[in-house]
Structure formats: structure tokens, C-alpha cells
Amino acid sequence: MIMSPLNNLNRRTVLKAGAALAGAGTANLLAWAQAWAQASPFKPEKGAKLSIMRWKRFIQAEEDSFMKLVDAFSKATGVEVKVTHESLDDVQPKASVAANTGQGPDLFWGLYSLPHLFPTKCVDVTDVANYLGKKYGGWVPTAETYGKSGGKWIAIPVAYNGNVINYRQSMIEKAGFKEMPKDTAGFLQLMKELKATSVPGGFALGRASGDGNAWVHWAQWSHGGNLVDAKDKVVINSPETEKALEYVKALSETFVSGTASWNDAFNNKAFLSGEVSVTNNGVSIYAAAKAGAAKGDAKMKEIMDDMNHALWPVGPVGKPTEFHIAYPMMLMKYSKAPSAGKAFITFMMEAENYNTWLEEAVAYLTHPLNAYDDNKVWKSDPKLSLVRDVAKRTLTAGGLGSVGEKAASALADFVVLDMFASVATGRATIKEAISVAERQAKRIYR
Numbered sequence: 001m002i003m004s005p006l007n008n009l010n011r012r013t014v015l016k017a018g019a020a021l022a023g024a025g026t027a028n029l030l031a032w033a034q035a036w037a038q039a040s041p042f043k044p045e046k047g048a049k050l051s052i053m054r055w056k057r058f059i060q061a062e063e064d065s066f067m068k069l070v071d072a073f074s075k076a077t078g079v080e081v082k083v084t085h086e087s088l089d090d091v092q093p094k095a096s097v098a099a100n101t102g103q104g105p106d107l108f109w110g111l112y113s114l115p116h117l118f119p120t121k122c123v124d125v126t127d128v129a130n131y132l133g134k135k136y137g138g139w140v141p142t143a144e145t146y147g148k149s150g151g152k153w154i155a156i157p158v159a160y161n162g163n164v165i166n167y168r169q170s171m172i173e174k175a176g177f178k179e180m181p182k183d184t185a186g187f188l189q190l191m192k193e194l195k196a197t198s199v200p201g202g203f204a205l206g207r208a209s210g211d212g213n214a215w216v217h218w219a220q221w222s223h224g225g226n227l228v229d230a231k232d233k234v235v236i237n238s239p240e241t242e243k244a245l246e247y248v249k250a251l252s253e254t255f256v257s258g259t260a261s262w263n264d265a266f267n268n269k270a271f272l273s274g275e276v277s278v279t280n281n282g283v284s285i286y287a288a289a290k291a292g293a294a295k296g297d298a299k300m301k302e303i304m305d306d307m308n309h310a311l312w313p314v315g316p317v318g319k320p321t322e323f324h325i326a327y328p329m330m331l332m333k334y335s336k337a338p339s340a341g342k343a344f345i346t347f348m349m350e351a352e353n354y355n356t357w358l359e360e361a362v363a364y365l366t367h368p369l370n371a372y373d374d375n376k377v378w379k380s381d382p383k384l385s386l387v388r389d390v391a392k393r394t395l396t397a398g399g400l401g402s403v404g405e406k407a408a409s410a411l412a413d414f415v416v417l418d419m420f421a422s423v424a425t426g427r428a429t430i431k432e433a434i435s436v437a438e439r440q441a442k443r444i445y446r
Contacts, residue, residue: 042346061287066083092209158328175196203267208263219248225244236441282387283364368391419434
């Protein structure tokens with residue numbers, strides 16, 4: 001129970017205010033925010049200012065919703081908040097520089113295990129995690145894995161992006177398939193038929209932090225390959241990794257040209273232009289098509305009606321090996337306003353804000369707290385419902401191993417992605433690619 005002597009407000013007062021004001025617009029969001037600020041256990045420092053660096057939005061409505069809650073927080077608390085938006089691939093290097101120099105944004109909102117690159121430079125946010133977990137049904141296990149280091153929370157995994165297969169129904173039917181295959185053998189056959197008789201597919205082989213890492217790790221894990229074992233011993237040089245590379249080499253031969261240079265934006269564009277029939281992404285492609293259709297764009301209406309999503313096929317290991325993207329938010333120790341930073345993260349995750357944000361992100365983002373299983377967005381469209389539980393389904397950045405600093409470094413250095421890309425593009429043989437990746441991994445995990 002949160003108690004505050006200020007204006008005799010307590011948690012029940014805030015909840016009543018939230019219930020009375022729900023859905024009533026910006027003015028009522030501000031009224032609720034003001035009540036929340038009085039009752040919150042996290043009080044910003046006097047004169048506090050915050051700067052936040054986040055990834056550039058993939059869905060405009062998500063960013064608009066986020067900025068509304070930023071504005072409400074500022075007006076309710078008096079804390080000036082500046083938000084900068086960087087490409088997904090640029091957040092990590094900028095955060096690393098800030099951690100090393102001791103200056104930069106107060107909060108970074110990145111992906112995967114970014115805070116584990118510099119765990120000692122992050123503020124302990126265990127109190128925030130405990131407050132939110134107790135109030136909202138507990139954290140999914142992968143959120144605890146990503147959020148904790150040395151028994152304490154160094155970041156809050158604010159959201160996940162379900163990295164799923166996006167496909168055009170008419171195009172796979174032209175290739176002789178009614179639905180997306182559920183096993184890797186069938187999936188390869190579909191991709192071959194698409195190239196031969198329909199429109200080819202394509203997956204990023206460039207240094208795409210989100211989409212590229214997601215699909216090559218799925219491919220490796222689906223064949224039983226791993227970078228490290230449960231004790232963080234490097235085990236990438238294995239028959240299972242060889243099988244995974246053979247599979248991806250065959251798969252890549254079906255791709256549309258140019259995937260070797262794709263970053264996280266290229267597959268969206270290729271799909272919406274009709275250049276590819278199958279790719280991996282969040283549901284932002286579908287959201288973009290829906291938004292275009294709503295404005296009267298006939299081409300976007302055609303894509304919206306024709307496309308669908310599927311979870312990744314199961315490989316020889318016999319179980320799902322999906323790798324969905326976690327988006328942790330971390331507060332830096334050099335910040336002059338750590339209490340304000342904690343207040344902002346908490347404010348963002350409160351139901352009155354978070355539920356609306358999830359809905360306006362149209363399922364592109366999903367939740368790490370169990371209470372949000374009931375958000376109405378998951379029943380709003382059958383093409384979106386499969387991403388609800390991705391935070392519970394996903395494997396984490398370390399695979400069998402930890403998600404600590406070493407796993408974060410391996411991801412940041414694209415050890416696995418580069419290995420697959422070098423084989424797929426013919427730059428290296430399977431043995432050569434594994435050897436390079438093994439040397440890199442052993443340097444990181446020494």
C-alpha cells in the first residue's frame with residue numbers, strides 16, 4: 001500500500017481517480033498524473049531535469065502516445081523531460097560512450113541486454129521493479145533475467161517486440177501452401193517454391209540489431225547450436241552449428257537480392273513495396289498497412305487484407321526457439337536526478353498509461369508484467385493476438401548461458417549474425433566462419 005500525507009491522497013484515491021478519468025482524454029490524463037505524483041513513493045529532486053534517449057519509433061501512434069505521457073509527467077511533477085530519438089542500431093554505441101565518459105542522457109531505452117554492457121554504471125532500480133511487480137501480477141521470467149545483475153535490478157524491461165514471420169497469404173498460396181509451415185524443413189521448401197513460382201522472401205543479413213539478430217539466433221538454436229553452454233563456455237564449434245549454417249545457406253539462396261546490406265528498416269520497405277512475400281519483423285508492417293488503408297491508400301488496403309503473421313517454425317531440437325526483442329530502460333549513475341528517473345519509469349508502467357500505450361502501439365510492443373495479459377489490444381484483431389505472449393516464449397540473449405556483459409558484448413559485436421552472413425554470402429566456408437566466430441567468442445568469454 002502506498003501512503004502519502006500530501007493532500008490526504010493514498011493508493012485508493014489514485015485508483016479511483018484513474019477509474020473515473022479513464023478514456024477522457026489528455027486533460028484527464030493530466031488530472032490523474034497530478035494525483036499520482038502526490039501519492040507516488042518516488043519523488044523527483046527539486047528542480048530536476050531528465051533527458052531520455054530512445055529508439056526511433058516504427059509506429060507513429062506509439063511515439064505520439066509515449067510523448068503524451070511524457071508531457072503529462074512533466075506537467076504533474078514539474079520535471080522537464082527532453083526526449084531524443086536515435087535509430088535502433090545507434091542507441092547501444094551512444095549508451096556505451098555515455099557510460100564510459102560519465103555524461104549523457106539520464107535514461108537510455110535500448111534493446112536486448114544493453115544494460116549488461118555496463119552493469120556497474122546503472123542505478124539500482126530494485127525498488128521500482130518490486131513496486132511494479134507487486135502491483136501488476138509479477139514479472140515474466142525473461143524480464144527478470146534481462147533486468148537483474150548480481151541479484152539487483154539494473155534496468156526495467158519496459159516492453160518486448162514480437163519478432164514474427166510476416167507473410168502475404170496470396171503469395172504463399174501461389175507457391176502451393178495454405179499456411180505457414182510449422183517446421184524448418186517445410187519452411188525451407190516454402191521459400192524455395194516462393195522463389196520459383198511466386199514472390200521471393202528475404203531476411204536481413206546486414207548488421208540489423210533487431211531483425212537480423214532475431215532470426216539468425218532462431219536458426220542456430222532451432223538446430224541445437226549455441227554460442228556458449230550453461231556455464232558460459234564457448235561451444236559454437238559444433239555439428240549442430242554446422243547444420244544451422246547449412247540450413248541458412250540453403251535458405252539464403254531463395255532470398256531476394258540485397259539482403260546482405262539490410263538493416264532494421266529495409267525489410268519493412270521491401271514488404272510494403274511488394275518486393276518480398278515473407279520476412280521477419282514486428283507487427284509494425286501490418287500497422288503501417290492499416291494506417292495507409294485508413295487514409296484511402298488502395299495498395300495498403302490490399303496488403304493489409306492479404307498479410308498475416310506466424311510464429312517461427314520448430315527445428316530439429318523439437319521445441320520453439322524464438323528470439324523476441326526486449327526493450328530495457330536503464331537509469332545512469334551519473335544522472336543528477338535519479339529519483340526523477342525512477343519516478344518516470346514507474347509512471348510509464350502504471351496501468352493508466354501503459355494500457356493506453358499498448359493499445360496505441362497496436363501490438364507492436366508487448367508487456368513484461370502479467371497483469372497486461374488482459375489488455376484489450378490482444379482481442380482487437382486476430383492477426384495480432386499471437387504476439388501477446390512473446391515475453392514468455394522468447395529465449396534470452398545468452399541462449400543457454402547468462403545475459404551478462406559477455407553475452408551483451410557478443411550481441412553488440414554481431415558474432416553470430418556475422419557468422420551466418422559470411423556463409424550465406426559466400427565470403428567464408430562453414431568451417432572458416434565458425435572458426436572466426438569461435439575466436440571472437442573466446443576473446444569475449446575469456
